[in-house]
Each structure stands twice: as structure tokens, then as C-alpha cells.
Amino acid sequence: MASKEIRKKVLVPEAPIPQKIGKKAIGPQSKIIECIVTITTGSVKKAGTDADVYFEIAGHRTLLDKPGYNDFEKGDTDTYHLGVPAMTLKELRESVILLYHDNTGKYPGWYVDKVDMKVRFENTYIFKLYKRWWYSIGWLAKDEGPYYTTQATLQDGTEMQ
Numbered sequence: 001m002a003s004k005e006i007r008k009k010v011l012v013p014e015a016p017i018p019q020k021i022g023k024k025a026i027g028p029q030s031k032i033i034e035c036i037v038t039i040t041t042g043s044v045k046k047a048g049t050d051a052d053v054y055f056e057i058a059g060h061r062t063l064l065d066k067p068g069y070n071d072f073e074k075g076d077t078d079t080y081h082l083g084v085p086a087m088t089l090k091e092l093r094e095s096v097i098l099l100y101h102d103n104t105g106k107y108p109g110w111y112v113d114k115v116d117m118k119v120r121f122e123n124t125y126i127f128k129l130y131k132r133w134w135y136s137i138g139w140l141a142k143d144e145g146p147y148y149t150t151q152a153t154l155q156d157g158t159e160m161q
């Protein structure tokens with residue numbers, strides 16, 4: 001006859017859910033894995049753009065585009081979730097962060113009023129404010145001064161406080 005089958009219930013531990021979120025769960029080795037970038041387009045004439053806009057962190061670029069939505073119109077505030085290569089806060093602070101567009105579409109020049117970036121560490125659920133770049137960017141345009149460029153370096157890779 002068939003041997004007696006012995007079934008064992010195998011207890012598989014569930015993935016730990018951190019009980020402490022926020023500052024207490026974050027240490028120097030904690031990795032940032034996601035960012036939220038919020039960008040406000042100015043209200044000056046022709047401030048909006050239909051160019052393809054990119055946000056780049058440590059060489060990892062993301063096209064900022066919400067499907068079925070006209071991004072970056074005059075006066076709008078738009079928010080995007082970005083996956084980023086896992087990195088510590090120190091590594092992020094040493095990273096180059098860029099905002100730029102490809103100068104395509106009608107009136108591609110873009111007036112950027114405000115940008116802020118929040119970060120989420122692995123095993124946490126809260127996005128913490130990393131930095132605000134407010135009132136310091138202005139025209140990203142080939143035909144508007146003072147810089148006549150389509151790229152803004154939000155962080156130049158040097159250590160910031």
C-alpha cells in the first residue's frame with residue numbers, strides 16, 4: 001500500500017513590515033528608491049511647453065509625461081513619480097540633477113517657476129522632502145534669456161547641506 005503521507009505545514013515568514021517609518025527607519029545605508037517631482041509652470045506669456053521634458057538623477061533620466069494629459073501648461077502644477085537607481089542620501093547629494101526638454105513642438109520655450117523633489121527610502125512609505133528649487137529656474141528656452149538654454153542644473157553634484 002501507499003506509504004503514509006505526512007504533510008507538513010510550512011510556515012513561510014511574511015516580508016517584514018517596518019513598524020517604524022520615517023526618520024527612525026532610515027540610516028546612512030538606507031537606499032532611496034523612488035522620488036516624487038512636482039513642477040510648477042509659470043504664468044507668464046507662453047510659459048507652457050509641449051516639448052518632451054526629462055528629469056535626470058545621477059545619469060538616470062525619466063520622461064515626464066502623463067498619458068492623455070497635456071503636461072506643463074501655463075500656471076499648472078504637475079507631479080510625477082520616478083523610480084531611481086537605489087542610492088543612499090549621501091550618494092544622492094553627490095549626484096547631478098538635471099531638468100531639461102528637447103525643444104520640440106510649437107513654442108517649446110518653458111518657464112519653470114518651482115520644482116520640489118521628495119524621496120522615499122526602501123521599506124518606508126513616506127516621501128520626505130529632499131529639496132526645493134523655487135523661483136530660481138525661469139526660462140528653459142532657446143529664444144528667451146538670460147541663459148538661452150533648455151536645461152537647468154538643479155544640483156551640480158557637489159555636497160549640499
Ligand SMILES: [Ca+2]
Nearest residue numbers: 049050070071
Ligand atoms: Ca504641454
